[in-house]
Amino acid sequence: MKPHAGAARLHPRWWDHQRHLLSKLRDAISRLLDDRVKPCPGQLVLDLGCGDRPYEPLFRSRGCQYLACDLGGEVDVLLEPGRPIAIPDASADGIGSFQVLEHVWELDWYLGECHRLLKPRGWLLLSTHGNWLYHPHPGDYRRWTRDGLVRELHERGFAIEAVEAVVGPLAWTTQFRLLGYRHALLRLPVVGRLILLPLTCLMNLRMVLEDLMTPTPIREANACVYVVLCRKPAPTPNPRLCVS
Secondary structure (H helix, E strand, O other), X not given: OOHHXXXXXXXXXXXXXXXXXXXXXXXXXXXXHXXXXXXXXXXXXXXXXXXXXXXXXXXXXXXXXXXXXXXXXXXXXXXXXXXXXXXXXXXXXEEEEEOOHHHOOOHHHHHHHXXXXXXXXXXXXXXXXXXXXXXXXXXXXXXXXHHHHHHHHHHOOOEEEEEEEEOOHHHHHHHHHHHHHHHHHOOOOOHHHHHHHHHHHHHHHHHHHXXXXXXXXXXXXXXXXXXXXXXXXXXXXXXXXXXX
């Protein structure tokens, strides 16, 4: 694990080429945790596909127990695609899954394991891309519309509570251009970096203004990232077992 890499994703600087997206994503996750999840101290949270753990502080600062789970690296639990995760059923109060789902080929396995590991009424806080460039890590398989992502989760047994749309089309088209400029300028030994720093700051500022200008319905239907809060429903009582 590289703590500095995770910290850079959680608190990106103005010269970070993904600052606007990462800041908006962090804010959406924090808002849903505080306004809707309201985790109690001691609750167990699994981060499935944790990477360099950028969002670990969001859970630990709220008193949660945190388990890092991924395909490799310094993790608490190792993930093996297609195999049950080595954690007992209904163990977790919550699961975080951030920018992972587009890299998962076996959705039934991944979301099925999320469902299995959660306690009844346990929550899944998940983010994934609506619109983004191809970025294999190691694979990159899907993009979602808002309706498509909600239906994928609903059909796998989750009750949807909230959806946040992060970064609208005016801003994410600027983000795409910035990624292209960065790729081209980094090929120039010295002058490229000198140009890139102020250009990145200016385009990050432009994205802030563009998102402020974008009408909410347009952003919600055409977001760069969707953050979804859903829960594993509690079992429905069998009326035949009720005693009158």
